[in-house]
Amino acid sequence: MILVYIEQDRGKVNEASFEALTLARQLAEMSNAPLHASAIGSASDALVARLGAFGVNTLHLAQHAQLNEYAPAAYAQSIVEILNAHKPDAAFAAGAERGNEIMAHVAAKTNLPMAANCVQAQTGEDYVVTRLRWGGSLLEEAKLKGATKLLTVAPNSIPAQAAAHAQTVAVDAFTPQLSENDLRARVVARVETASGKISLGEARVVVGGGRGVGSAEGFKILEELADLLGGAVGGSRVVTGLGWRPHADQIGQTGNRIQPELYISCGVSGAIQHMVGAKGAKHILAINTDPDASIMFKADYAVIGDLHQVVPAICAEIRKRRG
């Protein structure tokens, strides 16, 4: 059996779980193993039907009053109980923040090895996995051992795809035995931050600045261009490290991942740390004085020149055309 943890938070399913499910099913089909899913709390009829469409024949549903709010160790314990009872060949989760966290807890509880952010896997006594390093700038091929192989699947690496033949899902609800230790670290409150601004992750146009912007004030012209286009402003790690922009504006491996129609990068050298965050952009326009900068090997369009002159000229041209 191959098990996939389906991540949901207050009824909202993380779509990356279905990407993990797609890779898990490929492996299950190769080794002729049944595909099971696990989830915490309740499962809507729509979710159960969708799991069936993805080839799942059993859903293990952990239910416990203490699981209503997120506690990583308690969530992991629910999966460990399925591991103990059903001894799956492998257990998968999305390589999302929670997926990686819960699987790390499962790994620590069971003392099994774990491979995070895999993009490929081959079954066998040991699995051979391909996984992301450096946020995806580099790949590692590795051998993964263990009675149950523990893997998370890197989001956006495998398109979610339903099975050729849908299954009828049997729902197996159970109450996990949680210890006090499982509940020591848990979510006690949530705070929502309502900002009227369009977020970097959602913006259709992102204007990003690097060292070439020169100062915090230098970002004013980038703000102006972003405002004209209804976009958002971000910066490289250099820029947030210098305090020119808050860390929340960082685009990169340790910041935001953007996926705009167009990313206008201004005075950004194009270090791999930054480009990992900009990988999701459909088009990249680089404005840079250096025609040999790394960004030129990633950009689709470029203007060679000083952003302090080019960006205001673009703003003026937009205003002129709009009359």
Added chain:
Amino acid sequence: MNILVCIKRVPLTGGKISLTTDAQAIDTRLMGFTISPHEECAVEEAVRLVEKHGGAATVLTLGPVDAAEQLRDAMAIGIERAIHLESDGREFDPVATANAIVEAIRADGATFDLLLFGNEAADTGDFQVGVRVAYALGLPCMTGIKEISVNGNQVTAKREIPGGWEIFDAPLPAVITVKEGINLPRYPSLPGRLKAKKKPLATTQPAWQDGGLQKIKLLNPPEEAHQVEILGKGPEAAPRVVDLLAELGLL
């Protein structure tokens, strides 16, 4: 309070990653090195917590001989002492890394109220060493944290989620893995660097072990054929840029 912060030495990669001919490592001959970004913030957080609550902080790394440089960097901004688990250059996998750290903590004998890690190392991105150490020591663990406040024997930690924050609570001692953005790390001062040279640094050589995730080789992701279209030079290129915006339906 007594804090342990665990860090990793990683190369400063720049614009392109080249591999060694045997594909076992990054060719670092022309690269500088640094503390992995999340851990750099963990070091700063340890120093700030000690400034606020008193006590002392210790920094630990598992890495090659040259990783002593990163331990000195951490001591230059206010960490009191360092533990170097010197590797023979071979990579320790997450299980082996956690085992070596746990063994070193036990051998050291100090009791730590808080153990700080980075959420994941910039290079290997395993997302699990801190969690494994927490379980081996029987401690609660919170990951991906961007704000920490200590109140007596309790710690409150905030994790950023889309559109807001999750607030975690746990008793001390605890393990917390942090993310960049929790603070803006200070630069070491010259007097700080001089002081760091005299601070105690203990070195041991843990035995390499196979923890069950064995690297076969590294590879560069397939590169897509790529051509950049130069729209022009300087401000004269503005009309062509705006043509492009119109083409993409962004005007």
